[in-house]
Amino acid sequence: MNAVIVCFTGTGNTLRVCRALADALRAQGCDVRQELLRADRPVPDVAGADRLLVAFPVHGFNAPAPVLTFLKNIAAGEGRIAYLVRTSGEPLSFNDGAIPAPRRLLEKKGWRVAGDLHYVMPYNIIFRHSDGMASRMWRAVLRRVPADAAAVCAGEGRLPKVGFSARAASVLCRVEHPAAHLIGRGFHATDACIGCGLCERNCPQGNIRMEGGRPVFGKNCVICMACAFGCPKDAVRTGVLNGWRVNGGYAFDAPPVSDEEVCGYCKNSYLRYYHSAEAAEETE
Numbered sequence: 001m002n003a004v005i006v007c008f009t010g011t012g013n014t015l016r017v018c019r020a021l022a023d024a025l026r027a028q029g030c031d032v033r034q035e036l037l038r039a040d041r042p043v044p045d046v047a048g049a050d051r052l053l054v055a056f057p058v059h060g061f062n063a064p065a066p067v068l069t070f071l072k073n074i075a076a077g078e079g080r081i082a083y084l085v086r087t088s089g090e091p092l093s094f095n096d097g098a099i100p101a102p103r104r105l106l107e108k109k110g111w112r113v114a115g116d117l118h119y120v121m122p123y124n125i126i127f128r129h130s131d132g133m134a135s136r137m138w139r140a141v142l143r144r145v146p147a148d149a150a151a152v153c154a155g156e157g158r159l160p161k162v163g164f165s166a167r168a169a170s171v172l173c174r175v176e177h178p179a180a181h182l183i184g185r186g187f188h189a190t191d192a193c194i195g196c197g198l199c200e201r202n203c204p205q206g207n208i209r210m211e212g213g214r215p216v217f218g219k220n221c222v223i224c225m226a227c228a229f230g231c232p233k234d235a236v237r238t239g240v241l242n243g244w245r246v247n248g249g250y251a252f253d254a255p256p257v258s259d260e261e262v263c264g265y266c267k268n269s270y271l272r273y274y275h276s277a278e279a280a281e282e283t284e
């Protein structure tokens with residue numbers, strides 16, 4: 001059996017999860033091909049995939065626009081099995097609002113969506129989680145992927161029932177898709193910029209070009225935050241979203257937070273998420 005994992009990522013969290021899933025699928029004897037959804041790469045070819053995994057970060061309770069565009073044009077599934085793989089900064093069920101649109105597009109093209117794999121990963125916008133939170137999130141991913149990979153191989157899975165509030169939040173926040181182009185026009189680099197070109201290379205949309213040693217931001221931004229997050233000099237300013245800017249990678253190998261140290265924001269949801277992942281390991 002073979003699987004194709006198509007991944008859109010801004011700041012690397014979703015790619016990190018996809019790599020762990022790919023390793024777990026290979027350990028199950030599955031042949032895995034990983035594809036990145038980026039403007040500078042060919043559109044992923046999913047012909048012949050026994051299992052298709054479409055992976056993305058939740059953006060404003062939605063799948064990012066490039067994912068929806070890819071799915072609108074995807075090859076016919078002819079009854080083959082697909083999964084959604086999501087990462088999000090918090091475990092709230094509002095994030096389930098990101099399921100219906102990509103699911104509908106896949107089903108319209110004849111794919112059978114058998115499950116939704118949702119992993120919590122640290123925020124790349126709004127605020128910075130502690131490295132200890134990131135580390136505990138990552139441990140939860142590693143605990144969950146073996147069972148998730150086994151379910152994918154078996155063609156099994158679960159799709160949460162998406163409630164009215166999550167659907168409504170998703171519809172309201174979809175304004176982000178057209179607004180992103182405008183908001184992205186407000187991005188610029190400060191004098192701290194050293195002209196390294198990393199932001200240009202990191203941008204999945206090909207929306208940045210270097211001119212005179214400085215990045216110039218175009219009209220195709222999807223607010224993935226790769227440019228601001230990855231800048232070694234924290235020189236990218238993100239217009240009206242600048243107060244929510246997060247810069248610099250997480251130390252996923254840091255000592256994980258204890259239950260008492262879990263951050264106060266949505267504490268109970270994080271605890272439920274961690275405990276369920278940790279219980280899953282114990283029952284394996």
Ligand SMILES: Cc1cc2nc3c(=O)[nH]c(=O)nc-3n(C[C@H](O)[C@H](O)[C@H](O)COP(=O)(O)O)c2cc1C
Nearest residue numbers: 009010011012013014057059060061088089090124
């Ligand atoms: C524009 C934007 C909107 C986001 N919206 C949400 C959200 O609605 N819910 C959530 O839990 N996390 C949200 N996040 C956080 C990301 O989903 C999370 O950090 C994700 O793991 C990033 O994945 P990536 O590194 O593959 O881009 C958002 C991030 C961005 C940049």
Ligand code: SF4
Nearest residue numbers: 193194196197199231
């Ligand atoms: S990554 Fe930062 S320092 Fe490098 S070119 Fe972009 S803005 Fe300048």
Ligand code: SF4
Nearest residue numbers: 203221222224225227
């Ligand atoms: S300009 Fe920055 S935020 Fe916009 S798509 Fe490119 S990397 Fe992402």
